[in-house]
Amino acid sequence: MNKIASSIAPLLRNWTLCIGVVLLVIIFGMAISASWVFPHDPYDMVGPPLSWPGAYEGMWLGTDSLGRDIAAGIFHGARVSLLVGFVSAAVAVVVGAIVGALAGYYGGVVDTVLMRITELFQTIPQFMLAIVLIAVLGPSIETIIVALGAVSWPTVARLVRGEFLVLRERAFVLSCVVMGMSDMRIIFAQILPNALSVISVMSTILVATAILMESALSFLGFGDPNVITWGTMIGMGRDQLRDAWYIIAIPGGALLITALALNLVGEGLNDALNPWLKKREA
């Protein structure tokens, strides 16, 4: 028990990580509790349109131009944002890590081929590629996840390749080879764990980027029409921007806080996992 306490203590002193995690937990709580707190469809009209926050009992974040409860939208939208953010980041990390690991470990022709493919993806603007993919595949949660994963893996691949180029020269890799270990085992069981700290920091940023991109897609009308997302809400509120700015500001604020929380977690993890940066503070 003491051992656990002593390993958690330095993490608690890391305030960026703490704040980030607390915010994320709250957002996760909203997403999970959405069906109980707001059992009705968030697209249902539940009150008079354009009522300001607090103007009516039970609609403490107000309603939009069609009388839909904004609070319900925020809670239900959190589900989509987190789902899309985490799953597409996971897709990007898995694909990127495999490509980067193989390229960095084998070098030579394998590296050249894989890196040219990666660069091919990187030269196309990410957002444009995502829009094209969704236009081709049709808008749904799954295609958005696939599209966002497809545009963000190259960054992971480059990062992991860089790590592998350094790590593969370390003596422990040679001692694995000398022990007759297979390449796959060396790559994924021996070297990859050494790159995990960098990958985990990277993936928090990826989640934040994916959530923002999903909102942007929804705002432009490329989102899944069957589910409410923060981006959809912002998109639908833009006509009332002058007289009812809260319709945009509330989901916008939710997005801001989520992205901020993820960045804080990433920063905090970086401090906690990267021993070289600790010296900077001292």
Place this chain on the structure above:
Amino acid sequence: MMPATATERGAPLLEIEDLRVAVRGRTELEVLRGLSLRIWPGETLAVVGESGCGKSITSLSVMGLLPEALQQIGGQLRFAGTILPTGDNAAMRKVRGRRIGMVFQEPMSALNPVIRIGDQVAEVILEHEDISRAAAMERVVELLAQVGLPDPARLAHEYPHRLSGGQRQRVVIAMALACRPELLIADEPTTALDVTVQAQIMRLLKQLQKDLGIAILLITHNLGLVAQTADRVAVMYAGRAVEEADTITLFSAPRHPYTQGLLRATPRPGGRREGQLPLVEIPGMVPSIRQLFPGCRFEPRCTHASAVCRSIDPPSHTEGATRVQCHHPISTLEALS
């Protein structure tokens, strides 16, 4: 104990015959120029020589792990009677770790920093043997105890940074011996360690050799270590074994002028009081592989050189218990004086 002759000892475990390794694509630049060595089961053969003479390349050749820039252009490696498939990576994988183990110079970086000691040693066993993880872990604890680590069950759960250099080298040895290889290649196993720890590690290696009957190929430039631990010694110079003999013979009666030079350049405690000459260095440097000349590679630095040394590379010949490559080997009487 008198050294047994080759016929009495039976077949050698590892036989390196006329091994030639050169720069890939430029075969005239030879790093190993017809190296021949033999190791019998259960003995320790020390390979000594200065930096760049091809000691490490020899061990990498045996493992089939020559760097990309080098290629084997001739010769044969026979292990336990069969030819080592050094060019076939998949076939060599079954030999590495399982039949030939290897220990490196750097115990600090030879362990994966993010994997627990026990899991690292278990990986080796799991790679080669079809047993459960739990059974492998039991073997690991036994192994860690065998290499003299205190409280092995607890240590198995620690990460490498919690161990000292000597302890890490013991773990590396445990990993090399995990699958009971017949041959252990130790490439400068104690160079990075404190002198007191060096002695402990060497004693451990000798003890394990006695218990498990493994042969050890000890690569080093430390002649003191050789005198204490090796059964036989091969002296390498510029990619060849210029002299190969049992340890006592080599130290008491070196036949090759280079061996004699090496011994004269090694300090001995009390040497001056007993009338030993001050340390004598060998003049000059090892010729670069780019310098091509027909004669003996040691000729430019040799005090015994004659015209024939300049024109003909000396072949290997056996004199008594010694195999030497020299046109004018130092006679036994001269060496003893």
